[in-house]
Ligand SMILES: Nc1ncnc2c1ncn2[C@@H]1O[C@H](COP(=O)(O)OP(=O)(O)O)[C@@H](O)[C@H]1O
Ligand SMILES: O=P(O)(O)OC[C@H]1O[C@](O)(COP(=O)(O)O)[C@@H](O)[C@@H]1O
């Protein structure tokens with residue numbers, strides 16, 4: 001029996017008795033103690049805590065009670081609010097493609113662990129429902145009217161996701177009624193739609209951008225759901241970043257409030273890799289690869305002249321993942337600056353010191369800077385500039401230009417030295433390209449998982465890999481936090497070890513201040 005029915009709503013139905021069920025060969029005998037029902041997203045948290053080696057008690061709680069806690073953070077299902085919705089055998093049962101697969105359907109008991117590094121006695125922790133085809137579907141193929149929309153900034157692979165949603169719906173589930181909503185959320189009510197068939201989308205994965213066009217701003221939940229209803233749409237596939245997923249959660253809530261049999265599926269998209277919970281966002285690898293070309297160019301330019309400094313600005317509003325991974329991949333980068341790691345210019349351990357030292361040692365250096373780094377410095381030079389885009393995202397000031405000027409000024413004034421500065425800003429070039437092979441495969445899996453989830457009646461979910469296994473994740477889990485580079489994690493340490501750049505940490509600042517104070521004391525004492 002499918003775990004989707006284990007919601008506080010469905011538990012009131014006598015026909016739905018979810019337990020006991022088998023979980024990895026262990027018989028579970030859960031008892032519900034209390035429930036926490038997140039009204040924002042119908043998120044159900046089942047805490048199953050093992051009482052002894054055989055018997056497991058289940059609690060609905062957001063607190064882990066004992067050392068063996070197993071938490072399933074479930075996604076909503078249409079029958080949570082439409083308990084009489086009929087189900088049908090999954091047409092994949094007859095699919096030639098799946099004919100020899102050992103286990104065509106994902107078991108309702110399969111869960112994906114959020115934390116896979118555990119100690120012997122630590123709780124088993126949060127799990128998500130494993131993505132994939134289910135034995136039963138809640139839509140008849142010829143009754144499906146699906147739509148796809150893409151919102152927010154571009155990202156390599158969007159077209160692959162669109163293509164694969166269309167092809168999966170059509171080839172696996174026999175759906176041939178699929179609409180493309182043009183121009184993002186506002187397209188629902190202000191633009192035309194386009195009919196999507198496997199033939200129409202056949203070649204689009206070879207192109208960058210989005211076949212459906214995109215936009216920022218213009219999210220109007222009521223108008224969007226009115227439009228969905230008017231068009232008779234019953235599956236909505238929403239491709240976009242954190243802002244888009246917030247919008248998707250509101251659409252799902254409105255659909256639920258109106259009691260409509262409409263599945264809302266989110267596919268997370270962002271070049272910045274700033275979406276929480278999932279391993280990595282699609283297009284990220286492609287962007288990092290493309291960034292190598294800019295870094296190579298900066299390196300070649302810088303090493304070919306006297307006192308050459310190459311600066312490359314890469315995307316990354318609040319998260320420096322692109323800069324960090326591009327630096328680690330390149331090995332030509334001397335210093336990587338990201339929003340998460342504040343830096344300073346002057347004094348011991350500062351950037352100027354480091355530039356001077358590398359120029360002495362090598363005659364050139366390359367700096368990679370994420371666009372969101374050092375914004376507070378640039379803002380000091382441009383007071384009052386506080387612009388936002390149509391979605392409400394802060395518009396960033398140009399840290400790259402600011403940095404080039406500061407370095408040139410410093411070396412000309414303090415060292416009477418001319419810096420040969422080469423500034424490269426490949427911002428849009430790294431995201432306006434088609435996805436590479438591995439991102440293409442990743443996008444294909446995301447699209448297929450989303451289609452299986454929607455057909456199985458799940459709704460208000462986001463799909464994505466968690467520890468390499470695709471899972472259905474409650475939307476709130478991916479929007480409540482931003483994925484950022486953790487300076488205390490090993491990856492940042494690996495970068496520091498590879499570039500040997502200053503860590504700009506507090507002890508450096510402290511040391512810097514102490515040295516300054518001692519110097520001034522010494523000066524004063526003489
Ligand atoms: N909190 C929110 N609630 C509803 N819609 C939102 C919210 N934040 C952003 N959106 C909508 O989502 C779309 C994309 O958001 P944006 O922040 O530009 O990109 P991304 O989804 O890539 O983060 C826009 O149409 C915007 O209006
Ligand atoms: O200029 P645009 O198209 O608004 O996008 C710029 C922003 O989009 C991004 O590429 C990605 O942001 P989103 O994921 O919110 O779309 C940021 O790195 C960048 O700051």
Ligand SMILES: [Mg+2]
Pocket residue numbers: 152241242243270
């Ligand atoms: Mg965003």
